[in-house]
Amino acid sequence: MHIKIVKAGKYEYVRLVESFRENGKVKHKVILNLGRKDIIEGNPSFKRLAERLLEISGGTVEKTDKLQISEGTLRNYGFIVYRKLWQIFGFDSFFDQLKRKHTKLQFDLGSVIFLMVVQHLLSPMSKLSTYEKRYLYLGIPEMDLNHLYRSLDLLAENKENIENYVFDRNRTLFNMSVDVVFYDVTTFYFESVREDGFRDFGFSKDNKINEVQVVMGLLIDSEGRPIGYELFPGNTLDSKTLERSLEKLKERFNIRQVIIVADRGLNSKLNLSRIKEMGYDYIVASRLKKMPESVIEEVFDSNGYRLLTPELLARYKEEDEEEFRYKVIDYINRYKDEEGKVKELKEKMVITYSKKRALKDKADRERLIEKAKELLKEPARIRASNRRGSKRFILEKGEKEEYCLNEEAIAADEKFDGYYAIQTSLLDLKAEKVLEVYHTLWKIEESFRIMKSTLEVRPIFHWTERRIKGHFVVCFLAFLLERTLEYKLKTNGIMMSPNKIREALNSMMFTEVEINGQLYLIKMKLSEGANKILRVLRIAPPKNVLSLEEAKAFTW
Structure with missing residues (x-):
């Protein structure tokens, strides 16, 4: 990493750049634009920045010639946005209570689950890769790979408790309206032909006729936020999935009046009669x-x-x-x-x-x-x-x-x-009004697209039923946080797609460098989208330069 002066037009500009090699050629990546050279010269603000770097590195202004700077390492801090939503939902407390019921657990359950969730939100990958790249996120507590897999088991065992908790928190925090509920079914396939009673062959909505799959039935509210979901064996017909979800609405969530909105795949006389028997109405x-x-x-x-x-x-x-x-x-x-x-x-x-x-x-x-x-x-x-x-x-x-x-x-x-x-x-x-309500069904179709593309529910790197179910709980929590962020932005007049949100959060980067044996972090320039997200969630951006301890305190 070094300072580079670049001439553009009649001015010279000062940049902090990082060198890297690509296809045998040395290239430069701009880490920080420091501004026009003629403005910087003699500028007290720039002088304070230089003094701050020297202060953190243990140097003095008189010893600038002895300043030794290492190559930079990129660290993401965009996850703090989802960290704040995680805290708003109170998940740390919820998983702490769950941990107390399993006295043999000796790790921070909430932090392990949050890592898997945020990895799906920012850069989906396998649990092994998630573990190996955990250091990209400043402040994540120490953990072992086995902690991720053990957490999946607990998530699978406590799926219904998590859904109940999320439902109650959504109603408390956002006054979630559930008078109209959208329901649809999709399939998730595996790169396998091995049947086991859960993964099975069936009609694939992804046209993967030669691979086993599982079937998911998803319930969302009128804003596209998830209410709950059910997984079924891969050979289950769409029309056979609805009754269990109706029972969930009636018995677990205690919803008494609701309109079920669904596509024609759910339109069977038995389903419609069952909806009416349970005191609900339908638009299909x-x-x-x-x-x-x-x-x-x-x-x-x-x-x-x-x-x-x-x-x-x-x-x-x-x-x-x-x-x-x-x-x-x-x-x-x-x-x-x-x-x-x-x-x-x-x-x-x-x-x-x-x-x-x-x-x-x-x-x-x-x-x-x-x-x-x-x-x-x-x-x-x-x-x-x-x-x-x-x-x-x-x-x-x-x-x-x-x-x-x-x-x-x-x-x-x-x-x-x-x-x-x-x-x-x-x-x-x-x-x-019927047309208007039915037209909103696109939100659940969009939900499946988000799961399959942005959150990359698959490929699924698990083969036992319990681990597969735990993986889907992680994806459910990731989908909940992403939809909640979309909702908060929308209510503030900001429309951002899931891909734009991810792009904005992944632009929130520190460059970690070592100066004279001490680590510090330089903030890279924020995108416009990232600035909007921080303003909506009332998160103050970090200082331009932080020590490692200051950065950890800021992110966690």
């Missing part, structure tokens, strides 16, 4: 093509449709929509209970037509038809494939396993281009 996407003929006739009847208001189109971010119309019909959803008795669910259906959706539906179908044509060239693949996707446009003719395009199925599918339907048990709720 309809399986329109499987509706009775009388309903389908009503859908295609142009009478009764109304245009959506420009205000709602703007709220849906669909201002460029050329045509969006809707109509409401009353519907009796009949089904047979377990005893074979016919039961009825009184519903309202909101039918929508969108020209933009029609174009998308057409493009999606044409893509499937092209895949079907490719399958027709290899009949063996048709026999081996399932009935989803492009195969529904293939017709088997005769008894000699001969196939052709199913033109009738293609024509029938084309009729529904642009149409969509939503079923609700809320008979008095206005259609515009």
Whole structure:
């Protein structure tokens, strides 16, 4: 590390730079921009900075020629943002109480769990790599690798207690509203073909048909904050996951009035009847093509449709929509209970037509038809494939396993281009409100995207059921902190995506150097996003130069 003077235009600039080698060439990374040389010269502020460096290093102004500076090591302090949220939730106290129930534990349980959580938030990696890179975070207490794995076991054993605690704290801290709950299901696969009753083969939402997986059902509130989740064996159907989550809402969280909002994968007559039996209501996407003929006739009847208001189109971010119309019909959803008795669910259906959706539906179908044509060239693949996707446009003719395009199925599918339907048990709720609430379902889809991309729930480097479940609790806590930070920024008029948040927090770096045998840290320039986050959480930024002890006190 050294001082470098760079000429730009008519001025010279002073920079603290670090040398490194890349592809055989020596390059420089700017650690600190000190400013224009003509301004620095004689500037008392710069003189105080130099004196501070000398003070920390044990030197004096008269001995500047003896100043020995080592190469720098980068240290992240952006984790202090999540550390503050961790403290707001009171997790240190919670895990201290949990530790007292396990008298054999001789390590700081809360700090070990926090390290795993913050690593997922800032730079996801395996537990082994997390342990090896723990020194990147100043102030983290000493720990062994085994402490991370032992903590996963405890997290798995105490998942429900953690969810209950988080739910209560969310209501206390943020007045979390749970009158509308969004529910959806996704899958997480493993790079493995080994089944064990928990990891199993099933329908993969990531198109990983040759690898085992687990299924997750997730509950979130209207702000996208997690309420709880359940893990199921990998061969569990979406429609079979909802009941356990409903029981969680009723029995564990004691929520008495709630609207369940879900996609069509959860729309089964049994699920809808169970929702009503538990005293809840629902807004779910309809399986329109499987509706009775009388309903389908009503859908295609142009009478009764109304245009959506420009205000709602703007709220849906669909201002460029050329045509969006809707109509409401009353519907009796009949089904047979377990005893074979016919039961009825009184519903309202909101039918929508969108020209933009029609174009998308057409493009999606044409893509499937092209895949079907490719399958027709290899009949063996048709026999081996399932009935989803492009195969529904293939017709088997005769008894000699001969196939052709199913033109009738293609024509029938084309009729529904642009149409969509939503079923609700809320008979008095206005259609515009039904659409508005259902439209918010994107938040849970976004939640899964965050888990799979930003937080990188997978790859999952664990193979026993207990460790896998502990890993998902870590991801649940990470997701909770990330969503809470998003919420706090949003309420202060700042919209930042999870990726932008991570980028901002990872810009919060110290360069640790050794001067005459003593360590100190130089703050690197903060990004605009990092400054905004610190202001919202009321965290004062660190001084430009700190001793190692001062830096540890600041971060922990």
